[in-house]
Amino acid sequence: MTTKCVLGVDLGTSAVKVSAVTRAGTILAQQSFDYPLNQPQPGYSEQNPNDWVMSTTVAIVRLILDDQIRPEDIEGISYSGQMHGLVLLDKQYQVLRPAILWNDTRTTKQCAEIDQLLGDQFVKITGNRPLEGFTLPKLMWVKENEPEIWKQAELFLTPKDYVRYRMTGTLGIDYSDATGTTLLDLHTNQWSDVICDACGIPKRILPPLVPSGEKVGTITAQYAEFSGLSQQTVVFAGGADNACGALGAGILTPNKVLSSIGTSGVILKYEAQPNDEYQGQVQLEDHVIPNAYYSMGVTLAAGYSLSWYHRTFCEDQSFDEMIETAAQAPKGAHGLLFTPYIVGERAPYADANIRGSFIGVDARQQRADFTRAVIEGITFSFRDLLNIYRSQQSDFDTVVAIGGGAKSDFWLQLQADIFNTPVTKLANEQGPGLGAAMLAAVGLGWFPDFQACAEVFVTTQRVYQPNPLNVAKYDELYQSYQAIYPATKDVSRALQRFQA
Numbered sequence: 001m002t003t004k005c006v007l008g009v010d011l012g013t014s015a016v017k018v019s020a021v022t023r024a025g026t027i028l029a030q031q032s033f034d035y036p037l038n039q040p041q042p043g044y045s046e047q048n049p050n051d052w053v054m055s056t057t058v059a060i061v062r063l064i065l066d067d068q069i070r071p072e073d074i075e076g077i078s079y080s081g082q083m084h085g086l087v088l089l090d091k092q093y094q095v096l097r098p099a100i101l102w103n104d105t106r107t108t109k110q111c112a113e114i115d116q117l118l119g120d121q122f123v124k125i126t127g128n129r130p131l132e133g134f135t136l137p138k139l140m141w142v143k144e145n146e147p148e149i150w151k152q153a154e155l156f157l158t159p160k161d162y163v164r165y166r167m168t169g170t171l172g173i174d175y176s177d178a179t180g181t182t183l184l185d186l187h188t189n190q191w192s193d194v195i196c197d198a199c200g201i202p203k204r205i206l207p208p209l210v211p212s213g214e215k216v217g218t219i220t221a222q223y224a225e226f227s228g229l230s231q232q233t234v235v236f237a238g239g240a241d242n243a244c245g246a247l248g249a250g251i252l253t254p255n256k257v258l259s260s261i262g263t264s265g266v267i268l269k270y271e272a273q274p275n276d277e278y279q280g281q282v283q284l285e286d287h288v289i290p291n292a293y294y295s296m297g298v299t300l301a302a303g304y305s306l307s308w309y310h311r312t313f314c315e316d317q318s319f320d321e322m323i324e325t326a327a328q329a330p331k332g333a334h335g336l337l338f339t340p341y342i343v344g345e346r347a348p349y350a351d352a353n354i355r356g357s358f359i360g361v362d363a364r365q366q367r368a369d370f371t372r373a374v375i376e377g378i379t380f381s382f383r384d385l386l387n388i389y390r391s392q393q394s395d396f397d398t399v400v401a402i403g404g405g406a407k408s409d410f411w412l413q414l415q416a417d418i419f420n421t422p423v424t425k426l427a428n429e430q431g432p433g434l435g436a437a438m439l440a441a442v443g444l445g446w447f448p449d450f451q452a453c454a455e456v457f458v459t460t461q462r463v464y465q466p467n468p469l470n471v472a473k474y475d476e477l478y479q480s481y482q483a484i485y486p487a488t489k490d491v492s493r494a495l496q497r498f499q500a
């Protein structure tokens with residue numbers, strides 16, 4: 001029996017995950033493959049774009065060979081990608097340098113320049129404040145620091161657009177990733193002449209714009225031979241991972257908020273209009289859904305803090321065992337708090353120089369207390385993001401959790417207790433990969449629109465209710481957590497010169 005399916009390619013920061021999804025929303029199979037993240041200097045974060053292509057290909061080959069997904073049954077493919085990363089290409093569309101990623105903070109100087117050049121006008125045009133992670137300051141950094149490479153630059157792409165280019169031979173960027181460059185005028189959906197002129201970015205290096213759900217081509221003969229895919233498979237543009245994550249979690253109305261614990265951490269809200277009340281306090285981006293937007297606050301190192309902690313202190317335990325021991329430790333980890341600022345922070349503190357801390361270290365504490373403090377600290381940083389919305393009197397009654405962090409029941413209950421809001425776990429949680437698959441499913445005409453697709457693809461498995469006793473305890477701990485950023489700001493700065 002043949003089962004028609006679509007592939008959702010989720011190009012994350014830790015790995016690529018490719019899911020094969022049927023018309024009924026069933027996940028037939030999923031394959032993933034990791035790639036390294038390189039930090040050649042403090043504050044730098046880079047990946048090799050070729051690693052993304054190779055890993056995506058391995059995942060697809062495994063779906064075909066190990067999971068027996070027949071290439072002729074794969075009707076469509078679409079993508080979700082880590083946002084903001086700069087892939088710089090020369091005239092032959094060869095990669096000129098390693099990709100500079102969203103969590104790279106080398107561009108503080110360029111952000112200050114943008115602020116000086118454009119001030120509030122930048123926020124009005126893009127919906128965002130200039131922050132180190134965005135693509136525009138990265139372009140300015142290359143122009144200033146690597147003039148030889150800049151001279152050869154013909155075009156830039158964001159990560160998933162580069163992978164799509166290698167599979168189809170067509171160049172372009174979708175609107176959700178284009179807003180994440182902060183070169184797009186959010187109100188006209190055109191590249192902004194004002195920003196390009198002020199910041200010295202030639203318009204010729206900007207890629208063509210394309211809607212996320214649009215068909216951009218088919219698989220090239222060369223890539224079909226390389227991967228085993230059929231040349232008949234239709235390819236749709238795809239979108240930013242957080243936009244796809246929101247779609248795949250059914251965040252289609254403003255009463256629902258997304259909590260995504262991937263490498264980064266994200267609290268995201270659907271916006272029917274480009275809400276200018278945020279004034280850059282949170283990011284504002286085009287959605288993958290036409291004529292819709294979303295806002296989000298981002299913690300730079302959410303899952304990354306836990307992966308760092310695991311790699312550095314608990315390599316003798318599996319990830320699941322490590323989390324299990326944390327669940328046995330008491331709430332508040334015997335008086336230990338952790339702040340997850342290990343690569344700097346983006347929201348609510350836009351501060352590339354802040355660094356993380358353990359506060360309250362006591363001779364009675366065990367390793368499990370430290371693990372618990374890391375998980376609690378990451379979750380407190382999400383509460384900081386939720387507070388931005390709460391302070392705007394934003395109405396929401398449900399948090400839907402996705403990402404690596406949503407795999408654990410313990411962490412899901414902890415989110416409900418720390419947020420004091422019900423937290424929903426999805427059945428078939430594939431994170432942004434499901435949103436990518438939905439772009440292909442709607443693009444192929446399997447469904448009339450995203451709402452109809454979400455009704456079939458997105459189902460709730462369980463809702464975690466906040467426990468009032470735990471809520472009270474975490475409220476108290478959170479007061480102390482909030483005091484850590486102002487108290488450690490100057491200390492972090494003073495320690496900076498020892499980082500190299």
Ligand SMILES: Nc1ncnc2c1ncn2[C@@H]1O[C@H](COP(=O)(O)OP(=O)(O)O)[C@@H](O)[C@H]1O
Nearest residue numbers: 012013014015262263303304306307403404405
């Ligand atoms: N079993 C688990 N339980 C809880 N968290 C996990 C588990 N496995 C991985 N994680 C966390 O999930 C993160 C990766 O999430 P993922 O959504 O795959 O990230 P990305 O899209 O950035 O590659 C890791 O950094 C890790 O901290």
Ligand SMILES: O=C(CO)[C@@H](O)[C@H](O)COP(=O)(O)O
Nearest residue numbers: 012013082083102262263264
């Ligand atoms: O920079 C942002 C959003 O602005 C990050 O959320 C990236 O999009 C990376 O996402 P993950 O790899 O953590 O999913």
